[in-house]
Amino acid sequence: MLSKASLLRGMLRSSELEFLMEAHDGLSAKIAEEAGFRGLWASGLAMSAALGVRDSNEASWTQILEVLEFMSDATRVPILLDGDTGYGNFNNARRLVRKLHQRGIAGVCIEDKLFPKSNSFLDEAKQPLADIDEFCGKIKAMQDSKHDTAFVVLARVEAFIAGWGLAEALRRAEAYRVAGADAVLIHSKKSTSLEIDAFMQEWAGRLPVVIVPTKYYSTPTDKFRDLGVSMVIWANHAIRASIAAMQSTTRRIFLDQSLANVESQIATIAEVFRLQGDDELQAAEKRYLPAAELRVNAIILAAAQGVRFGELTEAQPKALLKVNGKSILQTQVDHFRGIGVKDITVVRGFRKDLIEGDAFTTIDNDAFAETTELYSLHRALDAVRGTTLISYGDLVFKPYILNELLHDPNSVTIIADADFAGADSAADGAYHEWVVTDQPYSRRASYGFVQLRAVEERIREGCSGEFIGLLKVNEVGAGIVKQHLEALVLEPDFATMRMRHLLARILTTDTVAVKFIRGSWMDINSIVDLQRAEGF
Ligand code: SPV
Numbered sequence: 001m002l003s004k005a006s007l008l009r010g011m012l013r014s015s016e017l018e019f020l021m022e023a024h025d026g027l028s029a030k031i032a033e034e035a036g037f038r039g040l041w042a043s044g045l046a047m048s049a050a051l052g053v054r055d056s057n058e059a060s061w062t063q064i065l066e067v068l069e070f071m072s073d074a075t076r077v078p079i080l081l082d083g084d085t086g087y088g089n090f091n092n093a094r095r096l097v098r099k100l101h102q103r104g105i106a107g108v109c110i111e112d113k114l115f116p117k118s119n120s121f122l123d124e125a126k127q128p129l130a131d132i133d134e135f136c137g138k139i140k141a142m143q144d145s146k147h148d149t150a151f152v153v154l155a156r157v158e159a160f161i162a163g164w165g166l167a168e169a170l171r172r173a174e175a176y177r178v179a180g181a182d183a184v185l186i187h188s189k190k191s192t193s194l195e196i197d198a199f200m201q202e203w204a205g206r207l208p209v210v211i212v213p214t215k216y217y218s219t220p221t222d223k224f225r226d227l228g229v230s231m232v233i234w235a236n237h238a239i240r241a242s243i244a245a246m247q248s249t250t251r252r253i254f255l256d257q258s259l260a261n262v263e264s265q266i267a268t269i270a271e272v273f274r275l276q277g278d279d280e281l282q283a284a285e286k287r288y289l290p291a292a293e294l295r296v297n298a299i300i301l302a303a304a305q306g307v308r309f310g311e312l313t314e315a316q317p318k319a320l321l322k323v324n325g326k327s328i329l330q331t332q333v334d335h336f337r338g339i340g341v342k343d344i345t346v347v348r349g350f351r352k353d354l355i356e357g358d359a360f361t362t363i364d365n366d367a368f369a370e371t372t373e374l375y376s377l378h379r380a381l382d383a384v385r386g387t388t389l390i391s392y393g394d395l396v397f398k399p400y401i402l403n404e405l406l407h408d409p410n411s412v413t414i415i416a417d418a419d420f421a422g423a424d425s426a427a428d429g430a431y432h433e434w435v436v437t438d439q440p441y442s443r444r445a446s447y448g449f450v451q452l453r454a455v456e457e458r459i460r461e462g463c464s465g466e467f468i469g470l471l472k473v474n475e476v477g478a479g480i481v482k483q484h485l486e487a488l489v490l491e492p493d494f495a496t497m498r499m500r501h502l503l504a505r506i507l508t509t510d511t512v513a514v515k516f517i518r519g520s521w522m523d524i525n526s527i528v529d530l531q532r533a534e535g536f
């Protein structure tokens with residue numbers, strides 16, 4: 001790819017009339033580039049005005065360098081710096097050239113006046129010209145210090161501006177050509193192009209010529225083509241446009257003490273973001289930042305009394321039975337909080353007054369005596385949103401299982417224990433849910449994706465594990481669960497339906513993934529279970 005300097009050099013040499021647009025900061029540079037300009041004029045007048053100072057070298061040259069860096073970073077087109085007089089003598093000017101290389105600036109134009117300069121449209125008496133030989137030495141020094149030979153050094157002739165005539169303009173331009181300038185900028189503040197016409201005729205194409213028709217703006221651009229001008233600089237029109245827009249908008253807001261009348265007149269915030277390249281940052285964040293924190297909810301279904309515990313659950317629900325000195329419910333809440341889940345919902349029923357806490361919110365299933373965990377889940381349907389972990393309230397499990405679930409990408413995933421020999425609902429009188437899967441448990445299956453085929457209340461051939469009462473849905477899965485629960489609730493026997501009915505129903509439209517574990521959990525169905533759980 002051509003360097004920016006080569007691009008600018010190419011524009012100066014092209015047989016077409018080329019145009020540079022004024023820019024004074026990163027934003028205006030970007031806007032000019034988007035408008036289609038192939039090059040930019042970093043105007044001293046505009047940059048100083050934007051900084052709130054005069055065009056009299058009040059901004060230091062390093063402050064100008066900072067502005068240029070923003071402009072260059074924001075765009076791909078070449079930038080020609082209005083380098084005033086070079087900010088000092090030959091030595092300052094050549095150091096400037098080296099610094100401009102470092103900022104990716106394509107070229108610099110220096111004018112044959114004295115430092116500190118004044119703007120060319122100010123008083124003629126304030127425009128003393130530089131000594132020709134001194135200025136030629138500056139041009140030579142700048143050319144000699146270039147790293148990139150394509151870097152452009154333009155010599156600006158201010159003879160017309162200072163009130164000298166054509167002869168002086170020609171004498172100077174010729175001296176600068178001989179000193180090694182790549183092009184000359186011939187400036188005029190007349191309202192017609194007469195001075196330019198005369199210069200172009202006598203100059204006869206010795207070097208490319210650049211003009212700045214700010215004052216002779218009504219001259220048709222084709223005239224410049226006919227004259228053989230190489231490049232036109234529209235030198236201050238972005239800053240003047242923004243001044244007019246800012247003045248009318250701020251005045252309006254001040255008078256109205258309201259934004260209502262300006263909102264439709266100004267760029268949207270979205271447009272500001274677009275110009276700033278926010279899209280690119282968002283894409284980069286996806287690539288380079290760790291994934292945003294997972295928002296996960298948990299629902300604990302803890303409404304049941306647990307009648308099989310006799311007097312132990314006469315006055316408290318079984319979720320409050322203590323294992324190793326802590327209630328089953330509190331143990332679960334701690335596990336969930338331990339993996340960063342803050343949004344925990346507990347569905348309570350029997351002795352709901354005993355289930356209170358800062359760590360979770362509660363939902364009541366007052367029909368707990370005649371209903372099951374599925375009914376409780378339906379009560380908590382609003383809490384099934386985004387990634388949601390759902391667990392039975394009589395479950396003791398090792399917390400690593402939650403991490404397994406969180407990292408599982410499937411929409412609906414249940415945990416099944418592959419070590420299930422011996423315990424049958426018929427045999428021990430407790431309720432169990434057995435899973436039939438598309439492949440039996442194996443070490444490989446425990447790493448890969450196993451799909452649920454059915455959930456049974458009685459063990460039968462093909463059962464490969466026991467559903468432990470812990471499942472996860474992601475955002476999609478939450479939608480699936482909601483859809484099917486809302487349909488099931490309309491059925492007359494919904495009150496007695498179990499989780500396996502919901503899972504069977506989901507299988508009619510979607511898949512359910514099974515993650516196998518081996519041990520690492522207990523459901524507490526009896527006093528014997530409770531004793532066995534001590535030391536779990
Ligand atoms: C500038 O844009 O700063 C220029 C051109 O130098 S002029 O203001 O016409 O001198």
Ligand code: MG
Nearest residue numbers: 043044045082
């Ligand atoms: Mg200037």
